[in-house]
Amino acid sequence: MSAATKExxxxxxxxxxxAVFSKSYCPYCRAxxxxxxxxGVKAYIIELxxxxxxxxxxAALKELTSQTTVPNVFIGREHIGGNSDVQAKKSELPGMLKEAGAL
Structure with a gap:
C-alpha cells in the first residue's frame, strides 16, 4: 500500500x-x-x-485500526468500529454525531 493511499x-x-468505509454488497454495511x-446523518461513504x-x-485501514472488516466507521475522527459496534452505541450516537457536527 502506497503512502498516498494512506494519506x-x-x-x-x-x-x-x-466516514463509513463500506462494500456495496455487504449486509452489515447496509445496516x-x-x-x-x-x-439524519449525511455520512461520507466510500464503497471499497x-x-x-x-x-x-x-489495507491502510487495517494498519490504522487493526480492523480488517467493513463497515469501518469513524465519527469525529474517532474509530467506532464495525456494524455491531455502531448498533451497540445506538443510544449514544445522537450525542456523538452532534458533537462531531454531523447533525
Whole structure:
C-alpha cells in the first residue's frame, strides 16, 4: 500500500464528521448506513468494492485500526468500529454525531 493511499484514507477520516468505509454488497454495511440515514446523518461513504484503490484503502485501514472488516466507521475522527459496534452505541450516537457536527 502506497503512502498516498494512506494519506488519502487519513484525509477522508479527518475531513468528514462521519466516514463509513463500506462494500456495496455487504449486509452489515447496509445496516450501518441505514441506521445513520435514519438518524439524519449525511455520512461520507466510500464503497471499497467500487473504487480502484479499494483494496489498498482497506489495507491502510487495517494498519490504522487493526480492523480488517467493513463497515469501518469513524465519527469525529474517532474509530467506532464495525456494524455491531455502531448498533451497540445506538443510544449514544445522537450525542456523538452532534458533537462531531454531523447533525
Amino acid at each position: 488519502k484514507t487519513q484525509r477522508i477520516i479527518d475531513e468528514n464528521p462521519v 450501518t448506513k441505514s441506521l445513520l440515514s435514519e438518524l 468494492d467500487q473504487v480502484d484503490d479499494g483494496d489498498e484503502i482497506q
